[in-house]
Amino acid sequence: MQKCLACPRGCSVDRERGEIGFCGVTNEYIIGSADLHFWEEPCISGTHGSGAIFFSGCNLRCVFCQNRDISREVAGKKYSEDELVAKMLELEARGAHNINLVTATPYSFFIAKTLEKAKKQGLSVPVLYNCGGYESLEALRALDGLVDIYLPDFKYFNDDLARTYSNAPNYARVAGEALCEMYRQVGKLTLDEKGIAERGLIVRHLVLPACREDSKAVLKYISEILPASEVTLSLMRQYTPDFASENVPKNLKRRLTSFEYEDVLSYALSLGFDGFSQDKESAKKDFTPNFDKNIF
Ligand code: SF4
Numbered sequence: 604m605q606k607c608l609a610c611p612r613g614c615s616v617d618r619e620r621g622e623i624g625f626c627g628v629t630n631e632y633i634i635g636s637a638d639l640h641f642w643e644e645p646c647i648s649g650t651h652g653s654g655a656i657f658f659s660g661c662n663l664r665c666v667f668c669q670n671r672d673i674s675r676e677v678a679g680k681k682y683s684e685d686e687l688v689a690k691m692l693e694l695e696a697r698g699a700h701n702i703n704l705v706t707a708t709p710y711s712f713f714i715a716k717t718l719e720k721a722k723k724q725g726l727s728v729p730v731l732y733n734c735g736g737y738e739s740l741e742a743l744r745a746l747d748g749l750v751d752i753y754l755p756d757f758k759y760f761n762d763d764l765a766r767t768y769s770n771a772p773n774y775a776r777v778a779g780e781a782l783c784e785m786y787r788q789v790g791k792l793t794l795d796e797k798g799i800a801e802r803g804l805i806v807r808h809l810v811l812p813a814c815r816e817d818s819k820a821v822l823k824y825i826s827e828i829l830p831a832s833e834v835t836l837s838l839m840r841q842y843t844p845d846f847a848s849e850n851v852p853k854n855l856k857r858r859l860t861s862f863e864y865e866d867v868l869s870y871a872l873s874l875g876f877d878g879f880s881q882d883k884e885s886a887k888k889d890f891t892p893n894f895d896k897n898i899f
Contacts, residue, residue: 609712610662611739611777625770626709628660632682635659635673637690639699644837644879646792646800647701647731647754654699654728656690658707663735663769665758666848667811667855669841674706684713688721700799701729701752708734711742718749729801736778737771743784751802752792753785754837758809760820767852768811775821779828782806792835805878809839810867813854818867826874836878838871840864 606615607624614624621629639652647653661674668674682690691702702721707714718730729751736755757778759765765774785804792803806825810818825834840859847855861883868880 609710609739609742610708611737611771611773612662625664626660626662627677628709630713632684632687632710633659633677633679634682634687634690635670635679637694639694639697640703643703643754644800644805646794646798647703647752647805649700649797649799651698651700653701653703653731654691654694654697655703655705655733656687656694656707657705658710660709661706661735662708663737663758663771665735665769666851667768667842667844667846669843669846670706671846684717684720687717688724688726691721691726692724695726695728699728701731702726703731703733703754705733706735707732708738708742711738712745715745715749718746722749731800735769736781737769737774738777738781740780740784743781743788747788751789752800752805753789753803754805754807755782755785756807756809757782757821757825759817760824761817764814764817768855775824779824782825783828786829786833791833803835804833805835805837807837807839809842810859810864811842811855812857812859812863815863815867819870822867822871822874822876826876831875832877834876834878836871836876838864838868838878838880840881840883 605617605619607618612625616622616624618630635657637656640655641648641652643653659673659677659679672678731752732750733754736757760775762772766772789803793801795801808821842859844856
């Protein structure tokens, strides 16, 4: 990729020659962790786990990121395309309900080819694209027919918040357009007879401390661009200040209160959303995978 436009940042760097853009990665796959993962929504993790492949590098680098050791540090192991295909097939053979591509956005243009290869070699479980929502339409269109389930975040509505927390002031507009494209491709969430996701869209929103009005604005906006009844919402409560950068705004140095979360949840229900909520115990540091301990 000589002029990277793989995401809305549009850095235009020459990744083939090793130039680095905002996301921090070149043209090689760098994988932080690839293993069965049991902490996703129940219809994703099921009983056998989700085959989660955590890609290193990120085009958002949020100041409160829970996966910061791979999103900011770009740590992990290099994989060739054939090695990544083999890892997908191995995860399926181990019982994974799906192949869960976590933050693959910086690799979005070449992952389409890798997925085609994996499917030709027998990959048959659903492919899930798990991302921050800051996606280019061109990259998403390249995945049309290859991704079965989209699991994007929708993080902010307010441009100032998006700029302060993710350096992405146009986040809501970009994420809104991306969401509509994802919905066009996969539609409403469908489950198999065991309650495991087969196809469709699940939107995650993490409620942040002192940001409940923005959370409500996010939900309102989603309900304006897509019918709420068609969108499965995963309203996340797991914010913890343990991962926040040192110089984050004061509000991010505390946990979310029950009042804040429940207020946003009530609003979501009033708009007609259905989906998943989290209990208070989810806001723990050890709720996130430890990348040092996962097996490649
Ligand atoms: S994928 Fe990375 S290098 Fe390419 S435009 Fe996005 S942030 Fe920049």
